Amino acid sequence: MATRRALQGDNAERSPELLHFRAFEAIFRLGSLTAAAEHLGLTQPALSKSLSLLRRYYGEDLFIRGKQGMRPTARARLLAPHVVDMLRIADGELRAQAGFEPARSSRVFRISCSEIGAIHFMPRLVASAAALAPGVRFDVVPLLSQQTESMLANGEVDLALGAYMDFGSRVHSQALYEVPYVCLVRQGHPRIGQTMDLAAFRREQHVVASLRDTMHAFSRVEQAIIDVAGSAAITLRVHSLLVAPYVVAQTDHIFTATQHVAQRVAVIPGLRVVECPLPLPSIVVRQYWHSSQSGDPAIAWLRAQIESLFGEDLR
The missing domain is CATH 3.40.190.10 (Periplasmic binding protein-like II)
Known part of the structure; x- marks a missing residue:
């Protein structure tokens, strides 16, 4: 409700707020007002108001409607990485302040792994979570070589599971087990x-x-x-x-x-x-997470569950 009220406010001349930039990020990533509104739980008119405020604030269009959806302008492409960084930092701080109570949480964890990885990891992880955090849900997404690092960085994925991944220095990892x-x-x-x-x-x-x-x-x-x-x-x-x-x-x-x-x-x-x-x-299977997520207590809990269920002494 807070999101809806902020985006539907009458003061159109005010400076953009965090929730307006959430609207920008959703439109930029999804390329559709309909999909972005559904993702944020808003009406399209509310989302359009947010986009209008951003357009007035920056003095130019940020998106152009075309046959392929909402196309970002050059200014929007320049803004996008800064908006993603700002939202990631803000969300990390908010989650750290809020803490994490597994038994009361309804968090959806997004995990990136292969088909076989999902078959190996998910049955035991889901069963364990059902006992400790019955409201928690999981979304498994493909492990894509060109996208997984950026998905970890912008928070689209909370954790990646696999082996032989060459990620950047801002992605941390923990070895779980070795397999021949x-x-x-x-x-x-x-x-x-x-x-x-x-x-x-x-x-x-x-x-x-x-x-x-x-x-x-x-x-x-x-x-x-x-x-x-x-x-x-x-x-x-x-x-x-x-x-x-x-x-x-x-x-x-x-x-x-x-x-x-x-x-x-x-x-x-x-x-x-x-x-x-x-x-x-033999290969070493690891769990991977972005440095910006290190302070998120929910992801720390998820990593601890995976380590407890699958970790072995590799010394």
Whole structure:
């Protein structure tokens, strides 16, 4: 209600307030008055009043309506990073002052991870939260290589979970656990028994998960296969970790994956796990958060839950 009253106020000549800049950020990010109003819980006329106040204050249009929605002007593009920084700092301070009471919170946590990461992390995290913070909800978003760092920075994502992520110095991380690579083959494979050496690995055909748009370690697996067996050994590329195991269960292909991926898909009939002969080091799975969120007690609580549920002693 406070947001609605502030944006619908009659004093159109006053200087912009924090809530007007929230309207600017929502329009800039979503490119639509309708979507921004829905996101903020406002009517479109209320949002338009806020935009009019900003237009008068800066003396020029900040957005131009077009076929593709609300397009930001050059001035709006210059303002946007400063507005995002201001809102992030303000929200961090407000949350730090308010504290966090898990049992009474209705916070929605946004977590960025892969499909397999969601299968691994979310069941236990949701079950734990249901007991400690029954009003808390979760939103899992894709782990995108070009966007995750900025999403952490502007608060669109609270936490990222994964491995081999090259983030900037303002993104902090904590190692959770280490996991080796294994190979999935079908039951009854005519040439692979209980073990497989590198020579046998080279002779076989391989399926790889080529996840070009995501931050994942499987590109290293693909390169390692090419290094030891040549590119011709890869006869199938798929774009989901959940597709490859079904192919392996019905063919003589090999799928090289981390052990926790193999454990999650081993329930598919016809699969078995053998030791991986590739010289691949184990990966370290981490949780990542932005430095601007370090003072947020809710995100600190979430990190503590994940550490308690999944953290291992890696010394």
